Amino acid sequence: MKSIAMVGAVMLAGLFAQSASANECVHTVEATASMAFNVKEIAVKKSCKEVTINLKNTGTMAKAIMGHNIVITKTADMTAVANDGMAAGADKNYVKPNDARVIAASTVIGGGETTTFKFKTDKLSAKEAYSFFCSFPGHSAIMKGTFKVVG
Ligand code: CO
Numbered sequence: 001m002k003s004i005a006m007v008g009a010v011m012l013a014g015l016f017a018q019s020a021s022a023n024e025c026v027h028t029v030e031a032t033a034s035m036a037f038n039v040k041e042i043a044v045k046k047s048c049k050e051v052t053i054n055l056k057n058t059g060t061m062a063k064a065i066m067g068h069n070i071v072i073t074k075t076a077d078m079t080a081v082a083n084d085g086m087a088a089g090a091d092k093n094y095v096k097p098n099d100a101r102v103i104a105a106s107t108v109i110g111g112g113e114t115t116t117f118k119f120k121t122d123k124l125s126a127k128e129a130y131s132f133f134c135s136f137p138g139h140s141a142i143m144k145g146t147f148k149v150v151g
Pocket residue numbers: 031035066067068069134135136139143
């Protein structure tokens with residue numbers, strides 16, 4: 001009886017270990033009505049291969065007024081990508097189409113909405129400086145943070 005319980009406990013531990021590592025590849029970020037992200041850093045594991053980011057707009061204002069997205073680029077590219085995104089307009093989610101500098105980007109969402117985007121980590125380097133930001137006009141000066149890849 002005791003040994004069966006032990007086997008059960010070990011199996012359960014294995015199950016938890018498995019789901020924990022899967023969870024490490026899913027990140028949830030909130031964007032607020034006060035034009036802020038709830039995290040200053042997103043650190044993804046290279047071993048994930050594919051990362052999922054869920055973005056939740058916790059505000060109540062419409063997409064056209066206080067919309068938010070997440071764009072990931074090298075930090076050196078951030079300003080130029082944000083400017084080109086602004087020029088591309090709302091129809092393009094404030095991201096220039098086929099912009100090779102964009103590593104990943106979500107759609108723009110309004111208050112109460114959630115969006116999900118996925119990207120692969122194979123071309124990302126732990127030695128490179130990346131940032132994430134909101135490309136909605138005027139937001140990237142405040143709505144930004146460090147994006148990094150860890151072992
Ligand atoms: Co924003």
